[in-house]
Structures are given as C-alpha cells and as structure tokens.
Amino acid sequence: MREHELKRRPEEQVRESSIGLGYRVPLIIASPWSRGGVVNSQVFDHTSILQFLEIFTSHKSGKKIEETNISAWRRTICGDLTSVFQPYKGDKFQLPSFLAKDKFITEIHQAKFRKLPSTYKSLSKEEIEQINTTPVESEYMPQQERGVRRANALPYQLYAEGKLTADKTAFEITLEASNKFFGEKAAGSPFHIYRKNINPRAYAVKAGDQLSDNWKINTFEQGHYQLQVYGPNGFFRSFTGSGNDPALDSRCNYNDVDSKLPGNVEIVLTNQDSKPLKVSITDNAYKSGKQTHAIEAGKSLTVTLDLSKNLGWYDFTITVVGDDLFMKHYAGRVETGKSGFTDPAMGHAI
Numbered sequence: 001m002r003e004h005e006l007k008r009r010p011e012e013q014v015r016e017s018s019i020g021l022g023y024r025v026p027l028i029i030a031s032p033w034s035r036g037g038v039v040n041s042q043v044f045d046h047t048s049i050l051q052f053l054e055i056f057t058s059h060k061s062g063k064k065i066e067e068t069n070i071s072a073w074r075r076t077i078c079g080d081l082t083s084v085f086q087p088y089k090g091d092k093f094q095l096p097s098f099l100a101k102d103k104f105i106t107e108i109h110q111a112k113f114r115k116l117p118s119t120y121k122s123l124s125k126e127e128i129e130q131i132n133t134t135p136v137e138s139e140y141m142p143q144q145e146r147g148v149r150r151a152n153a154l155p156y157q158l159y160a161e162g163k164l165t166a167d168k169t170a171f172e173i174t175l176e177a178s179n180k181f182f183g184e185k186a187a188g189s190p191f192h193i194y195r196k197n198i199n200p201r202a203y204a205v206k207a208g209d210q211l212s213d214n215w216k217i218n219t220f221e222q223g224h225y226q227l228q229v230y231g232p233n234g235f236f237r238s239f240t241g242s243g244n245d246p247a248l249d250s251r252c253n254y255n256d257v258d259s260k261l262p263g264n265v266e267i268v269l270t271n272q273d274s275k276p277l278k279v280s281i282t283d284n285a286y287k288s289g290k291q292t293h294a295i296e297a298g299k300s301l302t303v304t305l306d307l308s309k310n311l312g313w314y315d316f317t318i319t320v321v322g323d324d325l326f327m328k329h330y331a332g333r334v335e336t337g338k339s340g341f342t343d344p345a346m347g348h349a350i
Contacts, residue, residue, distance in 0.1 A: 147348075154232075170215060235333075240326065267302070
C-alpha cells in the first residue's frame with residue numbers, strides 16, 4: 001500500500017498501512033459454470049473480478065496477464081472468485097419452470113389496492129426484555145431463513161490461539177493462515193480483534209504466515225481481560241481470564257488423517273500446572289453436551305470432536321473446574337476442500 005501511494009502523492013501524505021475494506025455487500029453471480037443456490041463466504045471485493053479475469057485470460061492466452069494496480073494486501077485479503085465455480089461432472093439438469101407472466105403481473109397490479117399495515121403496537125416490557133436478552137426467539141426481530149443451503153469449499157485454514165506471556169503481564173494472541181492443506185490455493189485472511197470500549201485492531205495474514213500481538217493485563221478493568229477474534233466464514237475465538245489463569249494450554253486443530261481433513265476438530269489440552277486440572281468442553285450450539293476430563297500435572301490430552309452431524313461446524317468453550325473466570329471459546333467451520341453446507345445452528349436445523 002505504501003509503495004503504491006508513493007507513486008501518487010508526497011511522502012508526508014502517505015499512509016503507513018491499509019485502512020481495511022469497507023462494508024461488505026452481497027454479490028450475486030449468474031454463470032453457466034455456477035448453478036444457483038450455493039453460498040460462498042470467502043472475502044471478495046471489486047478487485048476479485050479483475051483477479052478472476054487475470055486467471056481466465058492467462059489460461060486462455062498462455063501468457064501471464066496481471067493487473068499491476070492490485071496491491072499485495074488486497075490479493076492477500078480478497079479472493080479471485082475461483083472458489084465460486086464447481087466442475088461439471090456430467091450431471092443431467094432439467095430447465096426450470098418459466099414464470100407465469102400474466103399471474104405475476106396481476107399480483108403486482110393488485111398490490112396497490114392492499115390496505116395499509118395496521119398490526120403495529122407498543123411492545124410490552126416483557127417483549128422488550130426478550131429482544132434484549134434472546135432476540136432470536138422474538139417474533140418481532142428479523143429471523144434467519146430456516147434450513148441449510150449448499151456452500152462452496154473455501155481455501156481457508158485459519159487458527160487463532162491466545163495465552164498469557166511468560167511474565168503474566170500481558171495476553172498474547174497468535175493469528176495464522178496456514179497453507180499446509182491447500183498449498184498454492186490457500187487464502188490469506190483478515191482478522192479483527194475486539195475488546196470492550198476500545199477500538200478494534202485489524203490484521204491481515206497472508207497464506208503460509210502468522211503474526212502475534214499482545215495486550216497488557218493492567219489495561220483491563222480489574223485486570224480481567226476479554227478479547228474476541230473474528231475472521232471470515234464464521235471464524236470466531238474468544239479469550240477471557242486474568243493474570244491468575246490456570247496453566248492450561250489449549251489448541252484447536254483440524255483433525256488430520258493421512259494429510260487429509262475429514263472435517264473434525266482436534267482439541268489438544270496440556271496441563272502446565274503443578275497440580276491436576278479438571279477441564280470441561282461444552283458444546284454451545286449443536287447439542288452434543290458437555291464433557292469433563294481430568295488431566296494430571298505435566299500431561300496432555302487430545303479430544304476429537306466428531307462434526308459429521310454438524311456439517312463441519314463447531315461452537316464450544318473450554319473451562320477449568322474451580323475457576324469461574326477463565327474461558328476459551330472456539331467457533332467456525334472446518335474446510336476440507338469439498339463443498340458443504342451453511343451453518344445448521346444458524347438455520348435452526350439442529
């Protein structure tokens with residue numbers, strides 16, 4: 001970004017880094033190579049179309065064609081649209097039914113004769129309380145469409161782990177966009193980390209790279225930290241605790257079998273304390289319940305979560321029995337290189 005701006009304006013007016021993308025808006029693709037109804041949750045922007053044209057024209061011409069005005073930062077964050085398209089496997093498709101034009105036009109004409117809405121009313125105290133506490137259960141709030149839709153395979157293999165620094169004066173988060181499974185097709189990722197009443201920090205991690213940042217414990221109210229990490233495709237991590245956290249190291253990996261991803265999560269728990277710890281893993285959305293494990297001092301335990309019934313989605317918290325503050329929260333979807341489905345919990349299909 002800096003190099004590009006130096007070509008256009010004086011150095012004193014150049015920003016040190018990118019300011020980030022604007023608000024995301026829906027993109028609808030109508031193409032002979034993409035049949036309808038499939039959801040794609042990769043990050044795209046206006047340069048994604050140019051990136052796709054680069055690939056398409058390079059393939060057609062046999063020459064490397066590149067738009068030099070697209071920065072490395074945008075190429076890291078924004079995909080090239082290739083994940084949208086699916087290969088044709090010889091399937092037979094019937095033409096959809098044509099629109100009943102006369103009936104449709106009649107319905108449009110009759111709409112102007114409908115009465116004005118009259119079902120509005122003042123909400124009761126109980127209804128307002130429900131909206132504030134459990135908005136998804138309120139009939140007055142917008143509702144997610146029920147059910148699931150097919151979803152494209154995405155080239156994301158993302159990680160975010162947090163722990164206290166060695167001197168326990170700060171909490172450190174490491175962000176990673178791995179290219180282990182998807183190689184050259186692996187995508188980099190944007191991340192945003194939020195803390196209460198403070199402007200969020202924005203990051204960009206290119207494929208095959210990682211970076212770390214930390215927050216001083218004494219800058220949080222009562223020394224109790226709470227940090228939330230957001231990434232694309234439902235990726236979420238949350239870390240809560242204090243400088244007196246139990247010495248438990250936890251890692252959320254994607255279950256690897258013969259260098260392939262079957263779509264499950266592997267939780268690695270290591271007790272770095274001098275005493276045994278009881279660790280609970282609680283499913284927050286997919287009704288698989290809660291499990292508690294005793295881990296001896298200096299020992300590790302690996303717990304595999306079968307996500308087949310969840311369509312590859314997960315949402316769980318890790319806590320330590322006897323510590324009411326410490327918590328690590330993990331949520332997202334495991335990418336396997338194969339197409340899947342949208343979140344069944346969001347679609348009330350669980």
